[in-house]
Amino acid sequence: MILKSLPKKQIRVFLVLTLITIILASAPWWVSRADIRLLGEFYSFLALAVLWNLLAGYTGLISVGQQAFVGVGGYAMFIVTAKLGISPFLSVPISMLAAALIAGVFAPLLFRLNGAHFAIGTWVAAETISLCFFMVPELGGGAGMSLPTDVVKSIASSRAMREMTIYWLMLGLGLGTIFAVYALLLSKTGLALMALRDNEIAAASLGINIWKTKFVMYIAVAAATGAIGAVIFFQKLRISPESAFSLNDWTIIIIFIVVIGGIGKLEGAIVGTIVFFILRETLADYGVVYLIVLGVFAIIIMMFSRKGIWGMFEEKFKRSLLPVTREP
Amino acid sequence: MLFEENALTVTELSKSYGTFIVTNEISFNLGKGEALGIIGPNGAGKTTLFNLISGTTNSDKGSIQYFGQDITKVSARQRCHLGITRSFQVPQPFSGLTTYENVLVAAAFGQEISEAEAKDKAVEALELTSLTSKARQLAGSLTLLDRKRLELARSIATAPRLLLLDEIAGGLTETECNELIELIMTIKNNGVSIIWIEHVLHALLSVVDRIMVLDFGQKITEGKPEDIMKSPEVSSIYLGLDEENIDGQ
Ligand SMILES: Nc1ncnc2c1ncn2[C@@H]1O[C@H](COP(=O)(O)OP(=O)(O)OP(=O)(O)O)[C@@H](O)[C@H]1O
Ligand SMILES: [Mg+2]
Numbered sequence: 324m325i326l327k328s329l330p331k332k333q334i335r336v337f338l339v340l341t342l343i344t345i346i347l348a349s350a351p352w353w354v355s356r357a358d359i360r361l362l363g364e365f366y367s368f369l370a371l372a373v374l375w376n377l378l379a380g381y382t383g384l385i386s387v388g389q390q391a392f393v394g395v396g397g398y399a400m401f402i403v404t405a406k407l408g409i410s411p412f413l414s415v416p417i418s419m420l421a422a423a424l425i426a427g428v429f430a431p432l433l434f435r436l437n438g439a440h441f442a443i444g445t446w447v448a449a450e451t452i453s454l455c456f457f458m459v460p461e462l463g464g465g466a467g468m469s470l471p472t473d474v475v476k477s478i479a480s481s482r483a484m485r486e487m488t489i490y491w492l493m494l495g496l497g498l499g500t501i502f503a504v505y506a507l508l509l510s511k512t513g514l515a516l517m518a519l520r521d522n523e524i525a526a527a528s529l530g531i532n533i534w535k536t537k538f539v540m541y542i543a544v545a546a547a548t549g550a551i552g553a554v555i556f557f558q559k560l561r562i563s564p565e566s567a568f569s570l571n572d573w574t575i576i577i578i579f580i581v582v583i584g585g586i587g588k589l590e591g592a593i594v595g596t597i598v599f600f601i602l603r604e605t606l607a608d609y610g611v612v613y614l615i616v617l618g619v620f621a622i623i624i625m626m627f628s629r630k631g632i633w634g635m636f637e638e639k640f641k642r643s644l645l646p647v648t649r650e651p
Numbered sequence: 652m653l654f655e656e657n658a659l660t661v662t663e664l665s666k667s668y669g670t671f672i673v674t675n676e677i678s679f680n681l682g683k684g685e686a687l688g689i690i691g692p693n694g695a696g697k698t699t700l701f702n703l704i705s706g707t708t709n710s711d712k713g714s715i716q717y718f719g720q721d722i723t724k725v726s727a728r729q730r731c732h733l734g735i736t737r738s739f740q741v742p743q744p745f746s747g748l749t750t751y752e753n754v755l756v757a758a759a760f761g762q763e764i765s766e767a768e769a770k771d772k773a774v775e776a777l778e779l780t781s782l783t784s785k786a787r788q789l790a791g792s793l794t795l796l797d798r799k800r801l802e803l804a805r806s807i808a809t810a811p812r813l814l815l816l817d818e819i820a821g822g823l824t825e826t827e828c829n830e831l832i833e834l835i836m837t838i839k840n841n842g843v844s845i846i847w848i849e850h851v852l853h854a855l856l857s858v859v860d861r862i863m864v865l866d867f868g869q870k871i872t873e874g875k876p877e878d879i880m881k882s883p884e885v886s887s888i889y890l891g892l893d894e895e896n897i898d899g900q
Contacts, residue, residue, distance in 0.1 A: 511766050514752070520745075521744070521746050525743035526756070527727045529805060529809060530732055531756070587747070651777070
């Protein structure tokens with residue numbers, strides 16, 4: 324239905340995205356093993372950034388508790404594969420469901436809060452969920468657990484094949500998220516999201532269902548984040564409450580990425596992730612210095628261009644990578 | 652003029668911020684197809700009354716009946732779907748969207764129709780408000796005057812049955828003002844009920860059937876425009892007011 328009503332410009336974007344996906348899917352044949360791992364990680368951050376931006380940038384829900392869904396997704400995968408013997412691939416949709424359920428339980432409570440209170444609420448919720456996993460000895464408590472060898476083997480028999488499979492899963496999630504969010508922004512709901520981003524009061528008085536839009540987005544983003552969590556821990560093969568519910572890794576860095584790239588624009592999250600990886604890899608020899616550089620960079624950008632790197636580019640060149648503008 | 656059906660019945664509506672009473676037991680009727688003007692000095696509580704009728708703000712006391720339905724507790728969104736639309740005195744554009752998209756949102760969500768169906772209605776609303784040439788411009792880059800036009804365009808695009816207009820004539824040239832009056836008359840003649848808050852009195856007087864005067868959150872008086880303009884209450888209230896506003900220049 325969307326395709327039929329799409330202008331040429333957007334069809335072109337979908338074709339280009341498909342082409343990029345195909346090229347990247349062939350990467351295991353022409354990229355080194357270390358770089359494949361790096362690319363996989365890049366896709367997972369890309370997806371997390373696009374999702375966080377969808378939530379914060381469009382619906383105004385500034386969550387600092389997205390690690391809850393990475394963690395729940397990761398743990399759900401460990402539980403159903405290691406404890407229940409379910410196929411690793413089937414565990415991804417189960418992780419999504421688990422994250423969506425948790426989000427559904429917390430949303431009615433969190434949605435009573437606004438702005439900073441909501442942010443703190445999401446963080447507290449994530450900490451609470453994390454503590455629950457600390458207290459389950461069957462899951463290794465605070466020490467966590469490793470993915471049993473037979474489960475690891477069931478992803479793919481050889482190590483090389485397993486790395487490729489995980490790479491493709493990451494790629495699918497990373498670019499799939501961009502595809503999905505772009506299609507969403509082109510739909511009627513996307514119009515509501517952009518209106519909501521710009522002015523909530525006007526949006527409500529023009530008939531947009533703010534609560535429902537926010538709720539649905541919150542749940543959908545949690546589900547997708549859960550899937551990413553599952554695949555991230557396929558790669559790590561070990562899980563602990565600390566790594567699964569890491570505020571730093573799964574939320575703070577993502578916030579930096581989106582702020583640097585440009586909040587409230589799909590391209591912003593993409594540009595931000597690229598900048599982050601370039602910074603991190605070039606400064607890799609200096610330890611955590613890259614985090615300091617990243618922080619300073621984010622502060623400078625917040626002071627001089629609230630719309631981030633992408634916002635500056637767009638203002639100057641009046642072009643967009645993923646156009647969503649409706650033409651009369 | 653007699654209006655057979657009541658579009659709006661407001662009964663003892665009240666709102667306070669802390670101990671400050673902004674709307675003090677206001678009651679009035681509005682007939683279907685009637686145009687009511689609201690005047691009063693700055694801070695009288697005119698915009699607040701619109702906030703209460705459109706559902707942007709909740710009232711503390713009193714009730715609002717809309718075509719026989721009690722909407723006192725109905726959300727702003729649902730009131731929009733019932734046909735109540737307001738323009739904002741301080742324009743509230745979606746600044747990151749184009750002018751056309753702003754109106755498209757109003758048509759698609761205000762009328763609960765698909766984007767494709769909303770397209771023509773949005774284009775029409777832009778034409779009626781002389782914004783067609785600015786359709787592709789970002790709303791955030793519009794001048795104040797065009798932002799006010801956009802407020803009107805969005806309101807029209809929702810296909811309202813009750814239109815609440817908050818100071819939309821200020822700053823217009825005489826020609827523009829006459830065009831605006833003509834547009835509002837057309838809307839009115841289509842059976843839409845209108846409440847219009849306006850300091851530009853000559854524009855208001857050429858449209859409205861009745862005028863209500865507010866001051867300090869209270870209804871001071873209400874009646875035919877010619878009687879109201881002669882009444883001592885109005886002269887005393889407007890005594891200190893800018894002469895220009897009285898003339899509507
Ligand atoms: N959210 C709020 N909190 C506290 N006070 C408010 C709030 N909104 C309005 N007021 C106060 O209520 C009074 C009435 O405001 P309102 O905007 O309704 O006046 P108005 O008649 O529309 O004035 P104007 O002609 O300047 O537009 C003002 O004194 C204003 O400061
Ligand atoms: Mg006002």
